[in-house]
Amino acid sequence: MEFDMFCTRINVVLLLLALSSPCKFIQSPMDFGPLNFLQTTNTSSLDFGRIVFNSPSAVLRAQSPEEISMLLRFLSSSSFSKITVAARGAGHSIHGQAQALDGIVIEMDSLPSAISIHRGAESSPSYADVSGGALWIQLLEESLKFGLAPRSWTDYLYLTIGGTLSNAGISGQTFKYGPQISNVLQLDVVTGKGEQVTCSPTESSELFYAVLGGLGQFGIITRARVLLQDAPEKVKWVRAFYDDLETFTQDQELLVAMPDVVDYVEGFMVLNEESLHSSSIAFPSHVEFKPDFQHGNVYYCIELAIHEYQDKNTDAEQVVNEISKELSYIPFHFYTVEVSYFDFLNRVRMEEINLRSRGLWEVPHPWLNMFVPKSGIKEFIELLLGNISPSDFEGLVLVYPLLTDKWDANTSVVLPEASEAAGQEVVYIVGVLQSADPATCSAECLRSLLYRHHHVAQAAADPQIGAKQYLPHHPSQGHWRDHFGRRWDRFMDRKARFDPLSILSPGQGIFPRTYTSIST
Template sequence: MEFSVLCTRVNVLILLLALCSPCKFIQSPVDIGPLNFHQTTNTASLDFGRIIFNSPSAVLRPLSPKEISFLLRILSASSFSKVTVAARGAGHSIHGQAQALDGIVIEMDSMPSSISIHKNVDSGFSYADVSGGTLWIELLEESLKFELAPRSWTDYLYLSIGGTLSNGGISGQTFKHGPQISNVLQLDVVTGKGEQVTCSHTESSELFFAVLGGLGQFGIITRARILLQDAPQKVKWTRAFYDDFDTFTRDQELLVAMPNMVDYVEGFIVLNEQSLHSSSIAFPSHLQFSPEFHSKGSYKVYYCIEFAIHDYQLKNTTVDQVVTEILKKMSYIPSHFYSVEVSYFDFLNRVKLEENSLRSRGLWEVPHPWLNMFVPKSGIKEFKDLLLDNISPSDFEGPVLIYPLLRDKWDANSSVVLPDGEAVVYIVGVLRSANPATCSTQCLTDLLQRHRHVEQAAATNPQIGAKQYLAHHRTQDQWRNHFGRNWDRFAARKVRFDPLSILAPGQGIFPRTYASSHLMSS
């Protein structure tokens, strides 16, 4: 790095530190010498993906929303700097979305983890007021003390509430209750202009819907009011296996059409023997399931449906009776079905077992070239074929999730983009781990290129018409195509709430502008 560039960055940082004396900044290595930022151990330049490493010039660990507001007001009024700001929750992004190259990262976990449970208030429903940096696992633990829990989840609970609400938040309950962003009653947001706003469906609603699924582009969520429901004590957790894709998807769609009986539906593509022994698709050894992955000179793929039923909603019947009634309508391999009863907490926290397994094998803190796609029902079979043509089933490591969602559970006013048209949309998640011991830098690059090919082919093929979830695009034109007919609304919201494009630079959607140029254009 040239010395003049380094000095400019240091001077900007020093000025910011002087202006923001109440703020608790942690200065990065840039303040003591020209280090190689891509090699820094600073968590602000690191995320779960371990693919992109953008170092900020400073890290802010705020103790209140006022500090975030003060910083953004300073930057909004500045005519000399193009400093950007990214909010970082649990750091579970894949492609550096919560990073800010040469900018400022706000680490939201420094905010006091405030959780306030309101049970059966005058409005007739229960809710939790939670700070944006709080993890979902923390909310679950606290709400269960009141025999309550949020209705909609992510599979992995060690994510921040503000982070998932900025993307959507989906899991096997989404078909029934909608994504997490459909279960929010109110938000406290600091906009890109530094304004502190309380918003809801009826109060400052444009900001409310913009922020939900807005990829951090319009404001930083500092508090959320989350809708709660009665929590069950136990869950009947069931898995059924298939060797035919059409039958597999037909049964999934059957299950999501029975929300009064079924509480959770997901599915997996079972690619190899290793898949069967992972905790993601744990198959009891005593059932002696020995599928023929190599059959008649070709590679055979299996599929697994996972569904669950809560015990609290049943009247005049038992969970087992409900399962029996459901199974009569399904067409799974008869000998390859099993179920188990577990606590509600253990069911929701099930992916923690997978994390522990991966950590024990040294496969957690490694690159994660993940790909997540929304695929219309009419294109799901062709997308499955496209995906399998671009991965190696025999040595693939990690789960491939595939399950249906229902469009009418999503609010079209939010910023999330779903494929056009169809009532049933599938989510497909290719969640692989790249073991450095067997996958070199070139190998990782090849995996990312394959995923990019799959994403582009699925998005441009009118027979598929897919959209990327947790999207990562390289140019604004690609982002325009991603948002399609919603682009103008998205861009207009950006101008209104973050006119200088200070927020979420890691998404790569809008270039940062100067205050002076903004004033001239207005």
Template sequence: MELALFCTKVNILILVLALCSPCKFIQSPMDFGSSDFLHTRNTAASLDFGRLVFNSPSAVLKPRSPKDISLLLTFLSASSFGEVTVAARGAGHSIHGQAQALDGIVIEMDSIPSDIYIHKKGDDEAGFSHADISGGALWIELLEESLKVGLAPRSWTDYLYLSIGGTLSHGGVSGQTFKYGPQISNVLQLDVVTGKGELMTCSPTKNSELFYAVLGGLGQFGIITRARILLQDAPQKVRWARAFYDDFDTFTRDQELLLSMPDLVDYLEGFIVPNQLSLLGTSIAFPAHLGFVPEFHKVYYCIEFAVHDFQAKGTNAEQVVEKITKQMSHIPSLMYSVEVSYFDFLNRVRIEEMSLRSRGLWEVPHPWLNMFVPRSGIKDFKDLLLENISPEEFEGPILVYPLLRDKWDANTSAVLPDAPAEQVVYIVGVLRSATPASCPARCLDDILRRNRRIVEAASAPRIGAKQYLPRHPSPLHWPDHFGRRWNRFTARKSLFDPLSLLAPGQGIFTRTHASTV
């Protein structure tokens, strides 16, 4: 009876919105009375990159403008549809169903036209070169358009086929973060539809509480429909370098050496190399033969850095790389550098994606784990990680590289480890793939259990790590995740999404009926 009543409400909701709005509202072609069919449905809205969680919505909204989203959320906020939740879906690159809405409504953000407007410094009153772009557009689209006028965003993610609104709802980190901060530190203005249906423009000086809440807010306060992204001059070429190590302390010491050279280094990452497969996989896009024949009875480490080459300004990036490497302590002769175009460097993961797709290894489960680790705990975390994986069988990259705390705005909702005295924080990304042929369901369950053990041990005071792109088994874990910022987070939730309509896949809050608020 309750299920039938709920389905009737959803049908009425869809009908009302279809009559009131020019947007395309699609009810899912499913039998609400069949729970088996509900659990086994496999459409785009119930699928993400992780391929670990499959929550089917009752309907999918394809809005033609932000006003359509505002109409939906305004209607839900003022109605008795107490069961319905809403999730915004960008590129679908979530790992644990964060952009899904079980029996709710998924909004496909890419249906809003991705108009991009580039403004060069001095063209308007802003005083900065910037781009105005739809929240559902992809970073690769912004790169292609901005390069036409010699500009580009300052901060990136490694993979560019992600939505603008999606990464800004989490943080957005890559090798430029140590220098320019995460993507959420390079935003000038946002257009947001709050959980109450209000369509608001916000910035550090206008509706600032909403602005900072949404940045890194995990989709809990509003849906980003447009963003103003800071741009800078783009180089023509990049000198891309890699150096190898067989000692973790030397590896991290050299990473922190490069961290102290922001005037010379423009990009800094690193990764653990546990086996030959890992070495080959992370070198697909690197356009040079690595004359490295490692002895894989031990684990190796690699520092990857880059220097921008503004050829018109007479810079010599190769000489800069030589100056840097003379101060490093890598394995003798295991240092490589190549020159590539700026576009190809930023889009390097796409090459790896195409290789994996050609072998049927892209659309497989991805039990990823990402964590921020204080500098004081990074060696213990490395040991913990290697105790919980099989280095010989691991498939995928393991990223390890440092960031600087003061490049993150504490007003945003993003969470770093509670160690304010430590300026250096490491990001660790355990980006493994679980191909069904080599890792069946039981193996995948084991990986997820190991990931949970790592999270629990690393979150304890001895290491003091925090999850990035977090996933917790129950709402009871979120206060610990946010720590001293939990009260601010819940206050912002009450202000901008009091009914907890938004982002149910995060598992932070429970949907509230209007009559109880």
């Protein structure tokens, strides 16, 4: 055992010397003892955004958290090292956040993905222990075998546990249960110093809260204990259409004020015929909605869901009928369908399959996601519509409310300070999920889209609107300081404590890599 460890360390030293040299000595995939380093691969410099392409010098397919720890311990104690490290999950970053230029990318899907389900008793909750590199769809499939499921989701389930917990993890259940980071009981984390730590709200709590929503800056999540609850059998899925923004948002806020009755609330803008068609792919019901786009009209759709539990004798149909009486949608444009719980949660997969069939999945995605205070949502939508072309917009614009009291201020996520100052409980998430088909959008066109989104983000950050980016991307540390606002000092203190040499997540562009004078 000691000899194997010695050989491993020698091989890592040789690798790092090669990486630090102007000449790259890695010319083909190689095994460095138990640490399986590969030559840089195409996927390691590629993400869903297809905007940034930073190639690492090597890729590590770790077989255990100990191997990740070994690498980071060495890097944090090596005076010659200039290497950074990024953990890559399913590769759904937009602006290269999981890339490491000339560094090392750790492919998290190589970790053992065993999922352990624990059904709780009366005094203890049910939970799942799951690898940070496992996908949410895998956790759903396994937990449903026990009649259980996580409480909070993302719309798309083919994302890793560690990836979404490093951001927040939001969807239509967030108003009711909070984001995914509010539904975690415990984490196993490898810090930037290579320390393996089990943390929770009561054990190493500073690291626990730092990592949740921490953008990968403080540690790599290798295991998470995710809270579970009883899973419903069926879901009553509803869509209602609107032609007025104020009525649309008022009804959304009415729905999120009914957490004992409503289980899911989202919404989206209907900008053109294509956006209406695209958003209807996964909804298995005929929708006889024929809006008039000729006069530049914009429409809106509320999407809600009611869970139905057979053993609880719930009548979702009756609940929907009662709710419909309180909403002010366009007459006769209220549509319902019943689907299985699994199919509802996995609904975006249908849209993915459709886009792949049309060659529109593996294209650039200049997305923009913003947290917008309730007080600024009208101004933000006006700003957005002034910077996009509704008639030929390709993609989806999500608009739905979250409740700030479901978020833990100890985590690293930043919500709009304007909402906190004004005591506003409602914050909207607006997701501009745009695609740029190379067949119709040139490189210049893509640059123009990115510029417009940057302009919208900067203008929306003005105190008049007071918005913050979700899945943030900023061009300089000064912009990051503005993003975190009064929480910047805490963020820096956590960085100094858990990753003092700024080894982790260089693709976020928050902290420049620093060096140590300690030699090994």
